[in-house]
Amino acid sequence: MTTHDTPHPGPEHWTELLHVRLERIEGLLAPADQSTESERPAWQRRTRGEQRWAVMAALLVAVSVQWALPARLSIHPHWLLPALELVMMAALWVAHPHRRIEYRSRRLRALGLLLAAAVSLANGWSAVILVRDLLHGAEGSNAVALLTAGGGIWLTNVIAFSLWYWEWDRGGPAARALGTHQHPDFLFPQMQQEGIAPEDWEPQYMDYLYVALTNATAFSPTDTMPLSRWAKLLMSTQSTISLLTLALIVARAVGVLQ
8 A cells, every 4th residue: 555645735825825714804894894884873974074164253243242242241351352252263263274174183172162261251241240230220221222232142142152062062073073972962863864964964063053042042952952961061051041141131121111
């Protein structure tokens, strides 16, 4: 009987076998990756950064209202905070001149939050002074001036809270475009149901302004639900401020007219 030695596989054989197995693994993983991407929640998809014109326009309105308020309702000197807000807006524009907000920077985000804080501080001061005058009867007997000042403070309050919603939801506009957050802070209708908006739909500043406006008039969420605790706290605070401001202003204006 003749015995034949079995040749041992060489390196080329093992290399070819490895390539075959790798190709098989890639073939199995490719459909799964595609399925995961298509089934990914709307708030985790990458989208284009939003344009900045809407938020800049709202800020200009807030600054204009603050400048037009009576000096007794403003932090002295009267021009200080409005001028500071304009300087911060210019700094944001110079530091990030691109039309779309797609660049993440801690300094720019800190400056944006500081700008929102400045608007809130100026408007909060005006609201406190107005409420104090209303309670003590020191606001005068001009119902038109009272309603104008109260309406301006109420409008600026809406803009201020819309800035906070816009800046804090999922880490701000740049982070939302990257889809890095695991869970949303606000759940918009377009994020819940397919077919009612484009697949790459992403909330922009006008959507947060709408949330702030409806929350200030209805004193509760309407179509957009707050999910995180800070979002619920902010919306509750805005509703309370809006309710107290409107109630006091309208009641006093009716009393003056009578």
